Amino acid sequence: MDARILDQEPEAPMITPAGTILAPARGPFALSPINRRRWENFKRNRRGYVSLWIFIALFIISMFAEFIANDKPLYVHVAGKSFFPIFFTYPDTAFGDKDDPNLLGTAADFRDDPYLKELIAKEGGWMIWPPIRFHYDTHVSKPPSPFPSKPTWLLNEQDCKYAAENGFAKCDEVEANWLGTDDQGRDVVARLIYGFRISVLFGLILTIISSIIGVAAGAVQGYFGGWVDLLFQRFIEIWTSIPELYLLLIIASVLVPGFFVLLGILLLFSWVRLVGLVRAEFLRARNFEYIMAARALGVSNAVIMFRHMLPNAMVATMTFLPFILSSSVMTLTALDFLGFGLPPGSPSLGEMLSQGKSNIQAPWLGLSGFFTVAIMLSLLIFIGEGIRDAFDPRKTRW
């Protein structure tokens, strides 16, 4: 081990002529050497590193979902004037004569209002559309079959013949639905993008808040021990014995289960998961000599807990975090699947799966939902593993 220290000199110090050794100058945003090494360690775990970039890319893309899948154009240029329908709602009268009886003064529908389109074309105007011209709640107006309809690229001769014979849209005038539509005629891709965003946001927020509460509670219990620990443990035992799902059903019947109501309810129970782990780590660590040494230095309890014990408990916490994150995502998906989750019409992966279950003849629903959930959870877990190993000071190689 010593030999290794000698042959690699990571932080070469500058030795000034006077012989004093200064730390290498560091910019305000540069990582400290330790964090830089953690980052290097993380990068060395290829799978985690690649997953992180894929996940970041997906997350950023989904953050801009409105620009990717929307039923409004990004930009409309008519008669020398600029319109941004994505940010503002315009009445259709803005594009034509106020007295035109065909214009009702309602919000302009650029997608499905043929008259408006014609008006804009006549003025020599043009529009920039997002790549997917569906919002998560846009209903497809000209399907080739009853809903759920197939992905457009899977339509074969037989389907086209069926569409023509039964009064559905002909194959050449069908709008492209890359992954088909669901049973209410909404584009699957658009719903997946929005669903991914809401799932990840929900999972992240739930994980972060419940980790903070859980770690704090576990830390206090483990560090002080004794009565604090005893009472808290009994409380948690009683608390966890409350059946979560029933409570959720009861609350759902009183309150409308929106995003934040669900978050709050799940938070009531999910913070408990980390407590036992952190508590055990703290119980173990509080008898270590370096804790004693810190106390001998006069370091206060709060600082000991934060600086000395928490980083050591962090690896165990980190090991758990990806699982908490993925289970948070799963919980939301499961509730949606059962129909107790987000309000009807919300883009949700659980609802997609549930549609897949009830429409076995339309495998694109179930498969799309399954792959989105599976890939998302796998990425999160790979990243979590990478982070966990990067925080382990003893781990130097893979």
Next chain:
Amino acid sequence: MSEPLLSVRALSVAFRQGDKDILAVDKVSFDIRKGETLALVGESGSGKSVTALSVMKLLPYPQAYHPSGQILFKGRDVLPLSEAKMRDVRGCDISIIFQEPQTSLNPLHVIEKQIAESLALHRGISGPAARKRVIELLDQVGIPDPESRLGSYPHQLSGGQRQRVMIALALANEPDLLIADEPTTALDVTVQAQILKLLKDLQGRLGMAMLFITHDLKIVRKVADQVCVMTQGKIVEHGPVERVFTQATHPYTQQLLAAEPKKEPAPIKPDAPIVLQTDNLKVWFPIRRGVLRKTVGHIKAVDGVSIELRKGETLGVVGESGSGKTTLGLAILRLISSDGPVVFMGNQLQGLKFKSMRPFRRNMQIVFQDPYGSLSPRMSVSDIIEEGLWVHHPTMPQAEREQRVISALVDVGLEPATRFRYPHEFSGGQRQRIAVARAIVLEPTFVVLDEPTSALDMLIQCQIVALLCKLRREHDLTYMFISHDLKVVSALASRLVVMRHGKVVEEGPAADVFAAPKNDYTRALFAAAFDLETAAEGVVAE
């Protein structure tokens, strides 16, 4: 000359680790004859235990493998033997005693069962015959009243007794070769002397050969006939004990033999101001029983200790494990609660809250025994040393703080550029230096050194002792040096306190106590520590 019982020829051991192999033992050769004791000496990491374990084939194969060599036991090479054949050799022809008696006995079985198991396996003895043999063995290893001990669990025995049981277990099938892997390192000096005597007696009586692994040259001299000195996987010197000790040829051996902590005790200063004074200090842990947790008695860890320490002096506190010396140190630093006044530089510390203690902590520091446990593994060295400065000089500018850390590192002889590393990248000795740096960066007056050298190799011990001496001189420090290692204490202490069962049995100027101990227990302790002699019956506990 008779045929050797065990002949190790050009044995190498390598470990596969990731993509590169580490050679732990490099072509070592030695012979052991019947009735002879060969000692393998070396520092930790020199490959001595690995050599011994390969004789039993107990290494973690296949990560470990032997690039070369033969191990001939009674003329037969054991290396190519199958696992099943090896089991017949282990415990029957060759048996082993490990260092840690705490963990080498199964805590869930009574000792009769553990010894009888070995008998049943190799000899097929069971029932009353086995019981008779177990009693005989326990009697042989000097367990008093062996019949009543048959049903004891390991935790009901003391450390020395557990090691005796381990020896009984090893001897159960009258092995031809006994491997003793640091059998006394975890024991107190007085118990160590007893165990060494027992091993020597048994060897004479049973005529077995012994491969004795140790880092302690005193023990080698006491028990061995032949000695092999190992370093970095190689045997650098090999020969009869007398010759090696008197005319060592290899520089490493000479270095080892010369490795004595340099004696430089602090002066006694009867006129210097009193730094620390305790009067009848007590640390009693209540024993509670029953539903109402009524206190039925006390464990008296420290029971009425009065000490007085003047500036610049070094107080040596010696005693065996469980004598309360560490507890005394912690109580003085107010890290555990105690009764009785503790006066530090004229201030009464007794009864102060943690917060009101804080201003004093800058002047009183502690260095712990275990350099692996006393440094937070997730903080860099710089953060570790800097911590005290944050507490006591919260307004100190970053540059000055950094400068203080650097000068503390220079003081303890470490390269300041290494301060961004984590503790696990340092060796034991270096870590102990970091722990010392953490204590002295605050420029304290008084430092408690709680066995700071016990976990270190001999050569490193000497370096740390020299470092402590240097720091004392340069910073005019007052030490309280807690140790069971009398040699180190004698090198540093100006005054000495001998503790037993929480009480002080003898105290006085160190030179006087070492020269003419008055108390029987002190005499027994010194005899065991310096000459490895056992004491008369009744003076020391088993």
